[in-house]
Amino acid sequence: MPRKANISTQDLTDRALEHFWKNGFHASSMDDLVKSTGATRHAIYGAFGGKKQMFLACFQRYQDLVVSPAFTQVEEDDATLEQVASYFEIQITRAEEIGLPGPGCLVANSATEVAPHDTEVHAKVDAHNTRLKQGFLNALNNEKPDVPPEELEMLAGLLVVFTNGLWSTSRLTKDGEFLRTSADQFLETIRTRITAP
Known part of the structure; x- marks a missing residue:
């Protein structure tokens, strides 16, 4: 049997990410990972x-390749x-390009599949959700700084x-416009809430 070519750790991680994202953790055997990454078990x-x-x-790697390119703008001052x-919009467009129904969000998927039974994965999910919340809170503070802090934190x-639900829904629908309209309507609800007298 010909020897498999050496693969850099980053390339290996990228290939593993693609596999786990589509198939989940528990459904991915070592044999599956060997096949999908092109690497040996060793x-x-x-x-x-x-x-x-x-x-x-x-x-x-998911943060670097998928989350940050879209979300960093929300974290700007x-x-x-x-x-x-x-x-x-960026993430919905990406989902459409991959093909809907799609793989959803690696973190949201892992939150239901692995995190309830694994403290390390739970911590990774918490860190991701904390990042999202801090980014959203930053944007809300800039949008309407006179709203009480506890109200903005709740929103x-x-x-x-909503974000986790939206990406989970993208695993079930072929309709990108439905996702887009849902996001628009939810944000309009948030705007109405913080501008109400």
């Missing part, structure tokens, strides 16, 4: 120590709900819940 264990460690490494709307939390 290479996988050498780079990560095992399947679980490889999965955890994919979380940071002058961000408002306009940047939140742009974040949703930022609601935006996190």
Whole structure:
């Protein structure tokens, strides 16, 4: 049998991320990962120590490749709900390009599949959701700084819940316009809430 070519750790992580994102953690055997990454078991264990460690490494790579390019704008000092709307649009467009129904969000998927039974994955999910909440809170503060802080914090939390629900819905629908309209309507509800007398 010909020897498989050496693969960099980053390339290996990228290929593993694609596989886990589409198939989940529990449905992915080591044989599946060997096949989808083109690496040997020895290479996988050498780079990560095992399947679980490889999965955890994919979380940071997911932030780098998928989350940050769309969400960093929400974290800018002058961000408002306009940047939140742009974040949703970028990710919905990406989902359409991949093909709907699609893989959803790696983190939202892992929140239901793995996190309830695994403290390390739970921590990764919490860190992601905390990042989203802080970004949304930043945008809300800039949008309407005179709203009581506890109100804005509650709305930022609601935006996190909505976001996770939106990406989960993208695993079930072929209709990108439905996702787009849902995001627009939800943001309009938030705007109405913070501008009400």
